[in-house]
Amino acid sequence: MTLLEAFAGLIQPLPFYTISLGVFLGIVVGALPGMTGGMLMALTLPFTYYMTSSNAITLLIGMYVGGISGGLITATLMRIPGEPASVVTTLDGYPLARKGQPGRALGLGISASLVGGGLSWIALVLLSPPLAEFGLKFGPFENFALAILALVLISSLSRRSFVRGLIAGLLGMLVGVPGLDETSGQMRFTFGIDSLSAGFNLLPVILGVFALSQVFADLMTGDVKVQRVNADRKGIFISVADYWIHGWNMLRSAVIGIFMGAMPGVGASVASIAAYTTARNMSKTPEKFGTGSEEGIIASETANNASSGGTLIPIITLGLPGGFTDAVLLAALQIHNLQPGPHFFKNNTTIVNTIMAAHLLSHALMFVMMVLGSFWIVRLVDIPKRWISPCVLVLCVVSAFSLNGRMFDVWTMLAFGAVGLVLEYLRVPLAPFAIGLILGPMAEGQFRAAMMWSNGSLEPLVTRPISLTLLLFAAALFVWPFLRERRAATST
Amino acid sequence: MSKNLTERRADIVFAIVLMALGLGAVIVGMKIPPSRFDPLGSGVVPALMGGGLVALALLVLASALTSFKIGDGDRLFTGLDDMGEETPSLPRAVGAFAWTLIYAVSLEFRLVPYWASTFVYMAALVLALAPHSKRSYGMTVVVSGLCAVALDLIFRNVLSIDLP
Numbered sequence: 339m340t341l342l343e344a345f346a347g348l349i350q351p352l353p354f355y356t357i358s359l360g361v362f363l364g365i366v367v368g369a370l371p372g373m374t375g376g377m378l379m380a381l382t383l384p385f386t387y388y389m390t391s392s393n394a395i396t397l398l399i400g401m402y403v404g405g406i407s408g409g410l411i412t413a414t415l416m417r418i419p420g421e422p423a424s425v426v427t428t429l430d431g432y433p434l435a436r437k438g439q440p441g442r443a444l445g446l447g448i449s450a451s452l453v454g455g456g457l458s459w460i461a462l463v464l465l466s467p468p469l470a471e472f473g474l475k476f477g478p479f480e481n482f483a484l485a486i487l488a489l490v491l492i493s494s495l496s497r498r499s500f501v502r503g504l505i506a507g508l509l510g511m512l513v514g515v516p517g518l519d520e521t522s523g524q525m526r527f528t529f530g531i532d533s534l535s536a537g538f539n540l541l542p543v544i545l546g547v548f549a550l551s552q553v554f555a556d557l558m559t560g561d562v563k564v565q566r567v568n569a570d571r572k573g574i575f576i577s578v579a580d581y582w583i584h585g586w587n588m589l590r591s592a593v594i595g596i597f598m599g600a601m602p603g604v605g606a607s608v609a610s611i612a613a614y615t616t617a618r619n620m621s622k623t624p625e626k627f628g629t630g631s632e633e634g635i636i637a638s639e640t641a642n643n644a645s646s647g648g649t650l651i652p653i654i655t656l657g658l659p660g661g662f663t664d665a666v667l668l669a670a671l672q673i674h675n676l677q678p679g680p681h682f683f684k685n686n687t688t689i690v691n692t693i694m695a696a697h698l699l700s701h702a703l704m705f706v707m708m709v710l711g712s713f714w715i716v717r718l719v720d721i722p723k724r725w726i727s728p729c730v731l732v733l734c735v736v737s738a739f740s741l742n743g744r745m746f747d748v749w750t751m752l753a754f755g756a757v758g759l760v761l762e763y764l765r766v767p768l769a770p771f772a773i774g775l776i777l778g779p780m781a782e783g784q785f786r787a788a789m790m791w792s793n794g795s796l797e798p799l800v801t802r803p804i805s806l807t808l809l810l811f812a813a814a815l816f817v818w819p820f821l822r823e824r825r826a827a828t829s830t
Numbered sequence: 831m832s833k834n835l836t837e838r839r840a841d842i843v844f845a846i847v848l849m850a851l852g853l854g855a856v857i858v859g860m861k862i863p864p865s866r867f868d869p870l871g872s873g874v875v876p877a878l879m880g881g882g883l884v885a886l887a888l889l890v891l892a893s894a895l896t897s898f899k900i901g902d903g904d905r906l907f908t909g910l911d912d913m914g915e916e917t918p919s920l921p922r923a924v925g926a927f928a929w930t931l932i933y934a935v936s937l938e939f940r941l942v943p944y945w946a947s948t949f950v951y952m953a954a955l956v957l958a959l960a961p962h963s964k965r966s967y968g969m970t971v972v973v974s975g976l977c978a979v980a981l982d983l984i985f986r987n988v989l990s991i992d993l994p
Contacts, residue, residue: 388989501893505848505886508879512855515879519872522865526872527858557923557959724959728952729977731930735937736981740991745938752934756927764844765837782875789870 341463344691348699353396356389357696360397361703364404368421369412369715373726375405375421376663377549381730383541383670384737391674391689396696398670402663403455403700404707406606406646410447410639411712412719415440423606423642426614430627430634437630442573446632447639448708449576450588454640455701457592458599458647463694466683470655473680478788479798483808485781488658490812491601492770500819502766509761510774511781513538513754521786533746540669542738542751543775547768548662550751551758553730556723574709584636587617595641599648605661606642606649613641647697654690655683657780665772841894848887855880922959929955937994944986944993948978 339347347353367378379401386394409421414431427447434443476484489511493503516527517537528534581588591613598609617637618627627634652658657679659665671678676689683690708715738751761768792798800806855876862873933951936942942950952974960966985991 385989501886501889505883505890508883508886512851512876512879512883515855515876522868522872524862524865524872526862527855527876554923554927557926558920722960724956725973727926727959728955728974731926731955732948732952732977732981735930735934736985736993739937739994740985740989743992745934745994748934748937752927752931759923759927764840785875786868786870790868794869 339688339691341691341694344688344695345699347392347692348396348695353393356393357396357400357699358703360400361404361700362707364401364406365408365411365704365707365711366404366715366718367401368405368408368424370719370721370726371412371418373730374552374663375401375408376661376666377552377730378405379663379666379670380541380544380549381733381737383544383666383673384740386670387673391671391676392692394670394674395667395689395693398667399693399696400700400703402667403643403646403697403704405663406642407448407451407639407704407708408715410451411444411708411716414443414447414635415712415716416719418719421606423610423645424638425607426610426638427635429614430629430631430638433628434630434632434635439573439630441571442576443630443635444708444712445574445576446580446584446635448574448705448712449581450584450591450636450639451643451708452701452705453581453588454592454595454643455646455704456698457589457640458596458644459694459698459701460647461596461644462647462650462697466651466655466690466694469651470680470683473656474684476680476804477802478784478791479802479805480808482781482784482788483799483805483812484656484658485777485784487808487812487815488777489770489773489781490815492661492773493767494815494819499765499767502764503770506761506766506768507770507774510771510776511778513543513775514778514782521783533744538750539741539747540672540775541741542747543754544662544666544669544772545734545738546751546754546756547758547761547771549730550734550755551762551768553727553734554755554759555762557727571713574712584632587633587636588640590620591617591637591640592644595644596648598641599645599660600651601648601660605663606645609645609648610638610642613637643701650693650697654678654693655680657682659773659776661769662772665776668776838894841890845887845891845894848890849884852880852883852887855883925958926955929958940994943982945978945982948981949974952977 348357363378364375367373368375379398382397382401386397389397405421406423409419409424410427410431413419413424413427414435417428417432419425419428431443431447434440434446489507490504493507494500514537516534517525518535519526525535594613594616595606595609598612599605614627614634614637617633618624621627621631621633623631623633649660649664652660653664653668655678657668657677659668668678671689676682676686734751734755735748738747739745741747758768761771788798789795798805799809859873859875859877859880862871864871929951933947936947936951937944941947953970956970956974957966960970982993985993
């Protein structure tokens with residue numbers, strides 16, 4: 339299937355309704371504080387069992403794009419970033435809206451989101467084939483080194499402590515250990531519990547650690563009292579001249595977003611900060627930033643949407659997730675017996691092209707829905723947490739149960755919900771946990787295959803150029819936080 | 831008790847739990863014998879992970895005891911905490927978690943039909959979180975009932991899942 343055929347497939351009634359529903363739900367959830375697109379995707383996973391792989395992925399991509407974009411609405415009109423990726427948008431979006439231009443503020447953000455998404459789609463289409471081709475050169479040593487690098491990278495770039503990031507990654511990997519070992523056929527770490535013979539299912543663990551713990555954490559805070567800007571749609575359509583004026587800013591921010599999105603552990607939030615800071619540093623009027631600067635809104639929203647395409651590149655070409663939401667996407671593919679990586683890219687052109695087409699179409703739908711419905715969607719924030727939280731909890735339980743029709747998965751989810759809450763309390767970042775959970779079995783399988791191939795010798799890890807480069811990079815990232823702390827300590 | 835002291839105590843307990851977990855993984859992993867086709871054995875990698883956890887736990891412990899920081903000051907965002915009035919309530923979260931456990935027990939032992947236990951669970955949780963009034967009681971009963979019945983119908987009839 340070609341990319342054009344994938345687009346044609348998506349505009350058929352069922353796929354089109356599916357992707358539209360995904361984008362709409364993503365925008366709504368993205369706008370709601372405390373709910374994230376990733377959470378919505380995790381809750382939706384069980385329903386995708388009953389869909390074709392293409393429709394399931396299409397729905398999730400729609401939610402992914404909608405989730406990133408929806409945060410803009412509440413960030414601009416209420417000064418509440420619905421998604422972490424929209425935090426920077428509040429700095430200029432809200433002040434501009436307060437100055438009597440809410441339509442203009444939203445219009446700039448929505449248009450920038452579309453441009454960022456479009457440019458990142460071009461990068462996705464152009465960069466994925468050569469990267470997948472390069473990935474085909476990887477053997478077990480390289481794949482193992484890549485998994486280690488991804489884990490170290492996401493730990494070192496996590497918002498919190500590097501050591502705690504590594505701990506989260508290792509804990510995630512350990513969760514993948516129990517059950518039947520496919521290489522040796524031995525049962526391990528099951529402690530006589532029959533239900534553990536197939537290991538922990540990904541979905542209850544993900545639902546517990548990310549969705550459930552988030553809901554309980556939310557319950558610790560009451561409903562947020564906010565002051566909303568009055569709705570005024572005037573200016574929501576920006577002119578061609580605006581695109582021309584902000585063109586360079588959009589392009590630069592998109593490149594930053596794509597690059598940041600492609601790096602494991604960085605993602606949309608950091609991309610928007612980096613683009614915003616760069617825009618301020620290169621602006622002729624940096625003093626306007628934070629007071630309603632149009633450049634600030636453009637930079638932030640272009641970058642966070644551009645990161646969506648960047649994130650998909652390592653997922654479909656190397657099977658590397660960059661964060662929690664990516665881990666859910668990868669889990670969805672695995673549920674449908676699809677294992678992303680270089681071979682997947684080459685042999686599953688139907689799914690790959692559907693993902694690419696869905697990414698662009700989602701951005702187009704997001705643009706239409708946000709332009710037409712932003713001022714309606716913002717009213718949903720009035721729904722109090724006391725309604726949302728119980729609904730999410732009930733959905734979590736029924737989703738976990740429906741996976742295999744057994745209560746063991748519900749108990750697993752509840753246990754990992756408690757684990758997630760405790761880890762949050764201890765300032766342990768959760769994204770590396772997801773990466774460890776997904777990459778752990780892959781890293782172990784590759785490591786053992788490599789050891790069998792080399793008769794137990796670790797030497798090829800450092801004699802093969804690609805694995806050596808990846809490991810050196812991982813080592814540098816490992817040492818960097820310690821050097822930085824040391825430098826900071828000596829300078830004070 | 832200062833926040834710093836509370837955090838340090840929590841870190842010490844965390845490090846001890848991690849060490850126990852890591853050591854457990856090492857011991858159980860090393861007990862697994864290698865197989866004929868896999869000379870490394872299926873226990874080696876978990877044992878290595880366990881060893882890694884122990885090493886990292888020692889770092890956390892050292893950090894908690896000596897105030898030696900490793901990347902703890904990396905927060906990218908501060909100053910956005912004035913978005914609204916937040917009233918932290920740990921009892922509310924713990925209570926909701928305990929109530930969810932009771933709900934799961936009722937599902938496990940199939941004490942009542944799914945829709946009934948879901949209705950009771952939702953209604954009680956909403957009422958516990960909401961300011962009480964005649965209107966809120968009515969709303970809660972209607973919305974919880976609709977949600978419970980809708981979920982039962984969707985999962986049982988549309989998705990053909992035998993709910994507890």
